[in-house]
Amino acid sequence: xxxxxxxxxxxxxxxxxxxxxxxxxxxxxxxxxxxxxxxxxxxxxxxxxxxxxxxxxxxxxxxxxxxxxxxxxxxxxxxxxxxxxxxxxxxxxxxxxxxxxxxxxxxxxxxxxxxxxxxxxxxxxxxxxxxxxxxxxxxxxxxxxxxxxxxxxxxxxxxxxxxxxxxxxxxxxxxxxxxxxxxxxxxxxxxxxxxxxxxxxxxxxxxxxxxxxxxxxxxxxxxxxxxxxxxxxxxxxxxxxxxxxxxxxxxxxxxxxxxxxxxxxxxxxxxxxxxxxx
Amino acid sequence: xxxxxxxxxxxxxxxxxxxxxxxxxxxxxxxxxxxxxxxxxxxxxxxxxxxxxxxxxxxxxxxxxxxxxxxxxxxxxxxxxxxxxxxxxxxxxxxxxxxxxxxxxxxxxxxxxxxxxxxxxxxxxxxxxxxxxxxxxxxxxxxxxxxxxxxxxxxxxxxxxxxxxxxxxxxxxxxxxxxxxxxxxxxxxxxxxxxxxxxxxxxxxxxxxxxxxxxxxxxxxxxxxxxxxxxxxxxxxxxxxxxxxxxxxxxxxxxxxxxxxxxxxxxxxxxxxx
Numbered sequence: 001x002x003x004x005x006x007x008x009x010x011x012x013x014x015x016x017x018x019x020x021x022x023x024x025x026x027x028x029x030x031x032x033x034x035x036x037x038x039x040x041x042x043x044x045x046x047x048x049x050x051x052x053x054x055x056x057x058x059x060x061x062x063x064x065x066x067x068x069x070x071x072x073x074x075x076x077x078x079x080x081x082x083x084x085x086x087x088x089x090x091x092x093x094x095x096x097x098x099x100x101x102x103x104x105x106x107x108x109x110x111x112x113x114x115x116x117x118x119x120x121x122x123x124x125x126x127x128x129x130x131x132x133x134x135x136x137x138x139x140x141x142x143x144x145x146x147x148x149x150x151x152x153x154x155x156x157x158x159x160x161x162x163x164x165x166x167x168x169x170x171x172x173x174x175x176x177x178x179x180x181x182x183x184x185x186x187x188x189x190x191x192x193x194x195x196x197x198x199x200x201x202x203x204x205x206x207x208x209x210x211x212x213x214x215x216x217x218x219x220x221x222x223x224x225x226x227x228x229x230x231x232x233x234x235x236x237x238x239x240x241x242x243x244x245x246x247x248x249x250x251x252x253x254x255x256x257x258x259x260x261x262x263x264x265x266x267x268x269x270x271x272x273x274x275x276x277x278x
Numbered sequence: 279x280x281x282x283x284x285x286x287x288x289x290x291x292x293x294x295x296x297x298x299x300x301x302x303x304x305x306x307x308x309x310x311x312x313x314x315x316x317x318x319x320x321x322x323x324x325x326x327x328x329x330x331x332x333x334x335x336x337x338x339x340x341x342x343x344x345x346x347x348x349x350x351x352x353x354x355x356x357x358x359x360x361x362x363x364x365x366x367x368x369x370x371x372x373x374x375x376x377x378x379x380x381x382x383x384x385x386x387x388x389x390x391x392x393x394x395x396x397x398x399x400x401x402x403x404x405x406x407x408x409x410x411x412x413x414x415x416x417x418x419x420x421x422x423x424x425x426x427x428x429x430x431x432x433x434x435x436x437x438x439x440x441x442x443x444x445x446x447x448x449x450x451x452x453x454x455x456x457x458x459x460x461x462x463x464x465x466x467x468x469x470x471x472x473x474x475x476x477x478x479x480x481x482x483x484x485x486x487x488x489x490x491x492x493x494x495x496x497x498x499x500x501x502x503x504x505x506x507x508x509x510x511x512x513x514x515x516x517x518x519x520x521x522x523x524x525x526x527x528x529x530x531x532x533x534x535x536x537x538x539x540x541x542x543x544x545x546x547x548x549x550x551x552x
Contacts, residue, residue, distance in 0.1 A: 035472045043479045047487075054347040054487040055337060064340045186315035193322040196329050205333045210340070 014111050018119025019126070026127065038131060041083035044204065045076035052076075065210035071236070074148030075207050077139065078232045081132040082163050083204065086227055087170040089191035091120055095181040104275040114175075114262075121171050125164070151237025158244040159231035165251040166227020170198070172258035173223075179262070182269030203229025209238070220246075223254045297395055298403060305406030319409035323369060324416065327362050330482065331420075334358065347486035352427040353514055357484055359421025361506035363443065364450045365478075366417040370410030372402050375454040379461050379471060385549035397544050398455055398537055428514065435513050442509035445526065448533055449504035453477055456500075456536040462543035477502040484510075497525075504529055 026033055049072070056069040067075070094117060097103040106113050140147045150156035174191055181187045199205065202224035208216050209229070219225040226247045233239050234247075309316045338344050338351045346354065368375075378401075381387055390401045425435060457473045481502035485493045497503035508525060511517040517525060 039472070043476045047479050047483055050487040051337075051346060051483050055340075055344065058345060059341060184314055185312050186318070189315060189318040189322045193318065193325050196322070196325040200329045200332070205329070206336055211336055212339075 014115050015119050019123045022120050022123035042080050045080040049076050067210050073146055082228050084128045084132045087167045089174040092178050095178040095187045098181040101275045150235050159235040162231040162247045169223040169254050176262050179265050179269050182272050198224040226251050301404055302406045309408045316409050320412050323413040349484045355424030357506050357510040359424040360446050360509040362417035364446050364505040366414040367447050367450050370407050372454045374405040375402050378458045382461050438512050442512040445504050446509045452533040452536050455540045459540045459543040462546045481505045
C-alpha cells in the first residue's frame with residue numbers, strides 16, 4: 001500500500017514538473033504563442049456566424065430548426081471557447097517518437113511514459129481555460145447584447161465538467177490512435193480523419209439539435225457530442241432535467257473504456273517495439 | 279541570340295518537368311510501401327469532402343428554396359467542387375509545405391538552396407502523393423456532378439472551365455508559397471500552418487457571406503477566394519468580360535510577386551535559425 005502511495009506521489013511530482021516545462025515551452029516563442037494559443041479555434045465560429053447571418057437574412061421565420069439568430073451567435077461564441085479547451089491531436093508526439101525510435105530513451109527511465117502526455121494535457125487545459133475565461137468576460141463586457149449568459153451558475157459548472165471530461169476522452173482517443181504507430185508506419189491520417197468526423201458529431205459545424213432528429217439520436221451516444229454541443233446547450237439552458245447525468249452516463253464509461261483500450265494497446269505495442277525507428 | 283535563349287528556356291522547362299517526374303516516381307514508390315496509409319489518406323480526404331457536403335446539404339434542408347447570400351444548392355455544389363479540387367491539388371503536390379516551419383527550425387533547407395532549380399519547385403513539389411491523385415478524381419467527379427445539377431452543360435461552361443481550374447490551382451500554389459514566406463520572418467511561430475487553416479476556413483464558404491471589403495481582401499490580397507469562389511463564379515457566368523480579364527491578370531501578377539517575395543525571404547534562411 002505504502003509502495004503504491006509512493007509511486008503515486010512520484011507520478012504527481014513528475015506531472016507537476018512536466019506541466020511546468022510544457023508552460024515554458026509554449027511561452028518561449030511569443031508570436032507562436034499568440035497565434036497558436038490565443039487565436040486558435042476562433043476563425044471557424046466567426047465564419048459560421050457570417051454564414052448563418054446570410055441564411056437568416058432571407059428566412060421567412062425568425063427561428064430555423066428551433067434556433068433564433070442571436071441564439072446561434074451565442075452558440076458559436078461558446079463553441080469557440082469550448083473548442084479552445086478541448087484536447088487536439090497536434091499536442092501529441094508519441095507516434096513520431098515510436099516511428100523514429102526515440103521512445104526508447106523514455107522507456108528506460110523510471111517513470112510511466114503516459115505521465116508526459118498527461119502533463120501536456122494539464123498544461124493545455126489550464127492555459128486554455130484561462131484564455132477562454134478571459135475571452136468570455138472580455139466579450140461580455142464589450143458586446144453584452146450578443147454575448148451568451150449561463151442559465152444558472154450550476155448550469156455553467158455542469159457544462160464545464162462535461163467539457164473537461166470530453167477533453168480527457170479526446171486525449172485518450174487521440175493517444176490510442178497515435179500508438180497504433182507500433183503497428184502502422186503512418187498514423188496522422190487516422191487522427192485527422194477522426195478529427196473531421198468528431199468535429200461534425202460534436203456540433204462544431206451546426207448545433208446537433210438543429211440537425212434532423214436521427215442525427216441527434218445517434219450522436220447522443222458518442223462522447224464528442226457531450227464534449228461540445230451538449231455543454232453549450234446546457235450552459236444556455238436549452239436542455240431538459242437530468243441532461244447532465246445523461247452526459248455523465250456516456251462520458252464516464254467512455255473514459256474508462258478508452259483508458260482500458262490505451263493500456264491494452266500500449267502493452268501489446270511495447271511487445272512489438274524494437275526501438276529501431278525508420 | 280534569341281534562338282539560344284529559346285533553347286535555354288526550353289531546356290529549363292524540360293529540366294523542371296524532369297524534376298517533377300522524379301518526384302512523382304519517388305512518391306509512387308513510397309506509397310507502394312505504405313499501403314494502409316494510402317487507404318487511410320484517401321478515406322481521410324473523403325471524410326473532409328463528406329463533412330462539407332453534409333453541412334451544406336443540412337443547411338439547405340432547413341427550409342424550402344433557401345439560398346446562402348445568393349448561392350443556391352446547385353451553385354454551392356459547384357463551389358464545393360472547386361474547393362475539393364484545390365484541396366486535392368494541395369494534397370497531391372504541395373503537402374511538403376506543411377513541414378516548412380519544422381524544416382526551417384531544424385535547418386533542413388540547405389539541400390534546397392544548393393539544388394540547380396527554383397527553390398519553390400524543389401521544396402514545395404517534392405512530396406508527390408498518389409492518394410491525393412485518387413482524391414483528385416473524386417473531387418473532379420463531384421465538380422462534374424455539381425455542374426450537371428446547374429443545368430445542361432453549355433459551351434460557356436466548357437470554355438471557361440479550364441481557365442477556372444487554372445486559377446484554382448494557381449491560387450493554391452500562391453497561397454502555400456506566400457504563407458510559407460512568413461515562416462522565414464517569424465521562426466517557430468507556426469504562422470503558415472495557422473494561416474493555411476484560417477484560409478481554408480474562410481475560403482470554405484461562398485465569399486458573398488462576408489462584407490465587400492473582406493471579400494475583396496480574400497480575393498485580391500490573400501487570395502484564398504480564388505481557390506473556389508472565383509472559379510465557381512466564372513463557370514456560373516457571374517464573372518466575365520473585362521472583369522474576368524482583370525481578375526486573371528491580377529492573380530498572375532500577384533502570384534509572381536509572391537514567388538519573388540518567397541525567394542527574397544529564403545535568402546534570410548540560415549541553417550541555424552532556431
